[in-house]
Amino acid sequence: MSNGIIEQVSNHAFRNMAGKVLERNDFILTAVFERxxxxxxxxxxxxxxxxxxxDxxxxxxxxxxxVGLAGSPHGPLHYGAPQRIDDDLLQVPEILLERRDEEAVNSAVASIMEVLWNAFGFTERPRY
Structure with a gap:
């Protein structure tokens, strides 16, 4: 029986500008992750x-x-997060998408990024 679950996996946000995989416990490019x-x-x-x-x-x-991952919008030299993630599994609370429009998707992504920024020790999205 099919339940409609689709799983996607990506490591794009863990690569540097040249596409090279970053060292473990380095940082996540949050702008790339969000995009x-x-x-x-x-x-x-x-x-x-x-x-x-x-829907x-x-x-x-x-x-x-x-665990040990730090966040930065543009790289390790630009406004890095005040703390690293202290758990091996960061689970974002599930988000109900009631519509498929751009506004709903942008809102869902903003909620996910807020959790991620909080995990890095920020109380809100850093201003770039």
Whole structure:
């Protein structure tokens, strides 16, 4: 029986500008992570439309092997996070997407990024 669960995995945010995989416990480029998350959601929404799946649906995001990871919008020399993640599995609370429009997707991604910034020790999204 099919339950409609689709899993996607990516390590794009863990690569530097040249596409080289970063050393373990280095940092995550949060701007890249956010962009790739929006792109992945857009692709998945098109897949759902192709399959005839209807709204709503849930979004789950987990960072596996996250212990020691630091965050930065532009790299380790630009406004790095005040703390590293202290858990190997960072689970973002599930998000209900009731609509597939751009506003709903942007809101969901903003919620995910807020959790990520909080995990890095910020009380809100850093201003760049």
């Amino acid at each position: 790739h998350l929006k792109e992945a959601l857009g692709i998945q929404i098109r897949n759902y439309e192709h399959l005839g799946m209807t 709503p649906f849930y979004l789950f995001v987990n960072l596996v092997g996250a």
